[in-house]
Structures are given as structure tokens and as C-alpha cells.
Amino acid sequence: MTEDDLTYSMKHSFAEFQKLLNSIDKQKINSSVGLYTYQEMLRFHSIAGTILENFKDVANSIDQRNITHPLLRSLLEGWIWIAYIHWENDENSKQSRFEELMNGFKTEYHKLFNDPTLPRKNELPAIPTNADWRPLSKSASGLKEPKNANDMLVSHEK
Numbered sequence: 001m002t003e004d005d006l007t008y009s010m011k012h013s014f015a016e017f018q019k020l021l022n023s024i025d026k027q028k029i030n031s032s033v034g035l036y037t038y039q040e041m042l043r044f045h046s047i048a049g050t051i052l053e054n055f056k057d058v059a060n061s062i063d064q065r066n067i068t069h070p071l072l073r074s075l076l077e078g079w080i081w082i083a084y085i086h087w088e089n090d091e092n093s094k095q096s097r098f099e100e101l102m103n104g105f106k107t108e109y110h111k112l113f114n115d116p117t118l119p120r121k122n123e124l125p126a127i128p129t130n131a132d133w134r135p136l137s138k139s140a141s142g143l144k145e146p147k148n149a150n151d152m153l154v155s156h157e158k
Helices: 001-013 013-025 032-054 062-086 091-113 148-155
Strands: none
Touching: 013 032, 032 062, 032 091, 062 091
């Protein structure tokens, strides 16, 4: 996964994006950031392709909009995270921003998993026994809380 791959994907059609995904050598993705980016690109392609193929009357159908709009929001937020992670071509910055995303996930999952009213909790994957996600709160150990889409876009303008 290279910066050229990301730039290419932003400038070409959906069909070209599919060709790019097919051309990426998954064996050469050697970082968690690269793997996350690739997986997010696959998710984008899959959901966007489903929307394009199956929801032809979004302009006139409230039912279709009720399905497509939350899906599109999820895709856009994922794409903004990719852009935020890759804004700087410095590997340390990419890793730091990726860890910010992962820490946000861990924080939210920890909250969810410890909710006493959560139904069917036994069906969720457990927090790994060797992982302590409790100190990932905003005040603990100086970790950054994950940014929302607006904050990511604003931080790039500074």
C-alpha cells in the first residue's frame, strides 16, 4: 500500500478503484496501518458497490435513504480516517494517528463490554486477557482521544 495507491484511488472511477484493489499485493502489506487502510478500502468498495447496484431510487424512496444514508456516513467517516492517518508521509505520524483510532475503539469496546445492561454479552468477543484497556480514558497516560470527522479535517488546516 503506497501513497500513490491512495492518490490514484481518489482520482479515478469506481471501476478503476476495483482494479486498484485487485492489483494490490496483499503479501507486501507489512504494517498495521497498511492493513487497516487496505481493509477499509475493501469495506468501502463492498458497501459502495452494494449501494450503487441495489439502491437505484434513493432520490424518491425514503426507505432506501433510511438504509443508504447511515451506510454512506460510515463509509465517509472511514475514508476521512484514512485521509487523516495518511496526511503526512511520515511513518511515525501515521502510526500515532492509527493508534489514536485504535485507542478510541478500545475505549468504546471496553465501555460497551462493561455495560451491565448489554444483552447477549456472552456472544461478543472478550477483551484479550493480556490486554488492559481500562487506562485508555481521556485523562490516563496522555493518550489522545480519537477525533471526530470535523476535528480531523480542522487539524489538517492548521
